[in-house]
Amino acid sequence: MNSGPQSNCNPCGPLLRVSGLGKEYVLRRPFSRKKVAVSAFQDVSLAIFPGKTLAVVGESGAGKSSLARCIALLERPTTGGIELAGQNLLTLSEKELSRARRKVQMIFQDSASALNPRLTANEIIAEPLLIQGEGTKSQRRERALQLMEQVGLNRASERKRPLEFSGGQRQRIAIARALALGPQLLILDEALSNLDAANQELILKLLAELQAAQALSFLHISHDLRAVSEFADEVAVMYQGRIVEWRSARDLFASPEHSYTRELLASARSVDSILLERSA
């Protein structure tokens, strides 16, 4: 199980490979010395190929965000391995890790809290360049302006602060910032969940364009099957910390194998069918 869809016979190998990954959190019971190990996810093996999108779906609490944070190197997994372009990420030195981080960037669900409210849009987008010591101040500013255009933001609003933008625009700022260092993999952690339907469409369209133009890979963590069906090449279903199914999007939606996947798909009904049932 979990060897992935057979359609992935890319001779160049995957961009990202995760093997037997697991993460446990050790918690202390309130007011006692007893420690409890809570497993966020176990035995996760996945692969993402260049220019492709892998969606990970499942309910909140299933371990998806934990998995995303481990892949983004924001947390260390307890067991298993992560390879990026053939390089084992868990054995890197600090310097090498810093270089590797450029290749994997993350966009979060709540842009209002993910972006520093005191910085201007330009400063936020240019910050990764500043941190990595790239270019002069004016070069960074110009690069940030280019990125703003790329994500469909007006250059003229470069001096505005995050809360002066709408939710959809803030996510564009987050995307521009994530693109600043030229990553190969973008992790979207429920990045569309706080947006209304119209904005979701627009952002998905932007992401599809970026993917086509730059051969970007996406790891799309989502509980929204509709958004996923439009955008993913492959889908992995997570249930109680394990991957229960991992197939091409087309196959998964057409003939789901695992009972949890079937339940998930059956519950995602259209407005028309809901209205029909109500009037009965």
Add this chain to the structure above:
Amino acid sequence: MQPLISVNNLSVTYRRADASQHHAVHNVNFEIGEGEVLGLMGESGCGKTSIALALLGLLSPEQAHVSGSIEFRGEELLSKDRRALRAIRGAGISLVFQEPQLALSPVMKIRDQVAEVIRAHNDRKWDCCRADAELALARVGFADVRRISSAYPHQLSGGQLQRVVLAQALACNPALLIADEPAASLDARSQSEILALLRELQRELRISILLISHTPEVQASLADRLMVMEHGRIVEQGSFEQLYRNPVHACTRAMLRTTAPARVAEEMDFETVT
């Protein structure tokens, strides 16, 4: 028949740090009848949450200027003092929102958290409150009430937590429930479960619901009527079916996705799966 809640010319203006003003809600008018579900949709920032906060009396004069009229069971809420509002909040009008993990205390057992709500509105002994808490938990569909009662939030799934928060909100039999994105953090299966539960409880208890959600499927499941907001104003109002089949305003069309993208329409038909 008198509507349960009647809002007239409601405006909410926030004061910004630089002394400028942000008109979050502008002259909004609507009514909710007994046992009716009114849906509210709009882009983030359109004023939906501000309306909910105004109805609950959660906006202090320092934060915002609220004007107009909110009549609940014939009484004007905007002229009530803090104490009177606290009595209404939770018992007359109650709230469920998106992130149950944030609403619940991580260090208290589930039953005690529900009992606390009951205790706050009823002058009764703690044991009675705990017993009622277990009834409230049974009412939201927990089969193993005993186990859930003595569990802590981190031991439950997102869907279960949302049901706990719902139990808290319904514990004191409110007349109006404000549900702010009640299913947003849940997967499709948990989402349809919580919506079915809300539908059942709403019918059984005849409560009115103000349902704030940007998801058309959620509104379709529950809403009798729908209001669409943009930049603090209501741009269209009517029965859900009417707005879905014959939307007038561009914002309504955008919110209800009535022009479904071609790719989705042809590749996806969930009815034929399984």
